Amino acid sequence: MASYADNVMSELKARYAYQPEFLQAVSEVLESLSPILNKCQKYQDYKILERIVEPERTISFRVEWVDDKGQIQVNRGYRIQFNSAIGPYKGGIRLHPSVNLSILKFLGFEQIFKNSLTSLPIGGAKGGSDFDPKGKSDNEVMRFCQAFMNELYRHIGPTIVVPAGDIGTGGREIGYFYGQYKKLTTRYEGVLTGKNLLFGGSLARTEATGYGAVYFAQSMLEDRKQSLEGKVCAVSGAGNVATYCCQKLQQIGAKPVTVTDSRGMIYDKDGIKVDVLKQVKEQERASLVRYKELVPSAEYTAVADYPKGLHKVWTVPCFAAFPCATQNELNKEDAQVLLKNGCQCVTEGANMPSTLEAVHAFVDAKIAYGPAKAANAGGVATSQLEMEQNAGMQSWTFEEVDNKLHTIMQNLYRNAASTAEEFGAAGNLVCGANIAGFKKVADAMIAQGVC
Ligand code: NDP
Numbered sequence: 001m002a003s004y005a006d007n008v009m010s011e012l013k014a015r016y017a018y019q020p021e022f023l024q025a026v027s028e029v030l031e032s033l034s035p036i037l038n039k040c041q042k043y044q045d046y047k048i049l050e051r052i053v054e055p056e057r058t059i060s061f062r063v064e065w066v067d068d069k070g071q072i073q074v075n076r077g078y079r080i081q082f083n084s085a086i087g088p089y090k091g092g093i094r095l096h097p098s099v100n101l102s103i104l105k106f107l108g109f110e111q112i113f114k115n116s117l118t119s120l121p122i123g124g125a126k127g128g129s130d131f132d133p134k135g136k137s138d139n140e141v142m143r144f145c146q147a148f149m150n151e152l153y154r155h156i157g158p159t160i161v162v163p164a165g166d167i168g169t170g171g172r173e174i175g176y177f178y179g180q181y182k183k184l185t186t187r188y189e190g191v192l193t194g195k196n197l198l199f200g201g202s203l204a205r206t207e208a209t210g211y212g213a214v215y216f217a218q219s220m221l222e223d224r225k226q227s228l229e230g231k232v233c234a235v236s237g238a239g240n241v242a243t244y245c246c247q248k249l250q251q252i253g254a255k256p257v258t259v260t261d262s263r264g265m266i267y268d269k270d271g272i273k274v275d276v277l278k279q280v281k282e283q284e285r286a287s288l289v290r291y292k293e294l295v296p297s298a299e300y301t302a303v304a305d306y307p308k309g310l311h312k313v314w315t316v317p318c319f320a321a322f323p324c325a326t327q328n329e330l331n332k333e334d335a336q337v338l339l340k341n342g343c344q345c346v347t348e349g350a351n352m353p354s355t356l357e358a359v360h361a362f363v364d365a366k367i368a369y370g371p372a373k374a375a376n377a378g379g380v381a382t383s384q385l386e387m388e389q390n391a392g393m394q395s396w397t398f399e400e401v402d403n404k405l406h407t408i409m410q411n412l413y414r415n416a417a418s419t420a421e422e423f424g425a426a427g428n429l430v431c432g433a434n435i436a437g438f439k440k441v442a443d444a445m446i447a448q449g450v451c
Helices: 004-013 021-032 034-039 046-050 103-119 138-155 171-185 203-223 239-252 275-285 289-294 332-340 354-363 378-391 398-422 428-447
Strands: 057-067 072-083 091-095 121-127 160-163 232-235 258-260 264-267 301-302 319-323 345-347 368-370
Touching: 004 021, 004 046, 021 103, 021 354, 021 428, 046 428, 057 138, 057 319, 072 091, 072 103, 072 160, 091 171, 103 121, 103 378, 103 398, 103 428, 121 138, 121 160, 160 378, 203 239, 203 264, 203 289, 203 319, 203 345, 203 368, 203 378, 232 239, 239 258, 239 275, 239 319, 258 332, 264 354, 264 398, 275 289, 275 301, 289 301, 319 398, 332 354, 354 368, 368 378, 368 428, 398 428
Parallel strands: 091 121, 091 160, 232 258, 232 319, 319 345, 345 368
Antiparallel strands: 057 072, 072 121, 258 264, 264 301
């Protein structure tokens, strides 16, 4: 007989067949909730699954702006307010041509459980636009951000929705969003996180997601009497998360040897030069071809030359892999190659970087596998620390924030690991993270009634 979760999933598949990323994210969560759903009938009685898979509110709007040639440009903007059971909606703004409702709903759905796992009072949300900042001048980016905020400002606020960065949204974009919010509302308040230090940003927020993923990996490995020290690591991505993941790995004595972007991959056998990476990506906003120009001993492979059906970065023999670029960048075949080459640890810095089949391969192989909603929660947790500092008109030191982040990641790991054990799935952090994240939100929804 089909289970409660199966029935909800089938209905969802029929209703949202055109939203594959969203269905994938829900599927991953629902298939791991059976231990708690079997034990607690109340979640079915209160129709929690049917309710939790529907966003509380979806806002979509037109964004029109004028480019440097005087031409009018039109983009689509969105904000998904997915779940506010345990706190104000919190989640980033993604600016990428691939952005659509399926991608934002998958990200918003993941965010509910991730935010819950941090143990901080934050609900789940996500937003963005199909605007591509790549190749645009600073002025064009500014005009787009202002146009986006012209609509968004009426839906956000420090106790309502607090957006942050994501793919394509870094410090520059957050600054432009913030300036326009202030202009429109005349309020100077902590309505966005990832802000510049000059106007309410938090030290260590930039580093938080990448650092947090490494702290999470350390916790997983400590429990297995292993460590990252002296180990070769494969990292994908070359943006915010990947850069600070590489930096932290080096600080603890590990050796990240790869980074990737949408056009290709760098293999630097001597270890990624983080200062060069920052120059290429943060300052010059160039492709990784530029890294190769600056470090001639590194090898560059264009996407067109990747082995068929594989992402080349995962063919590099490594002890630990850190997918930090984007969704579905690590498939079943990639997972098999990683495992064959002896990879012992996979920690997801990006959101849903592994396909469902790859997740199953890692769980079945019983390696240390840190799923995104646990392993990359350091970013949103530190955003919440930024909100706390803004609310208290304080500014904490780098060490203070970094120590809090470290503790949050350790607790998060323990919570996911002990929940997995409690529900008979010891070592399965997908199960542990999903159940722990779900339980708090579901119980809060029940306590708040049907509203
Ligand atoms: P950035 O925009 O800073 O960097 C993204 C990197 O991934 C870039 O190197 C980009 O390449 C590459 N990339 C993006 N899309 C694709 C694609 N379709 N195919 C191949 N490569 C791609 O983003 P972040 O580092 O902030 O985010 C990376 C991931 O981490 C995302 O999944 C995000 O949701 C997740 N995340 C981010 C958090 C944060 O605090 N920033 C918090 C939690 C999760 P190129 O340079 O060519 O564009």
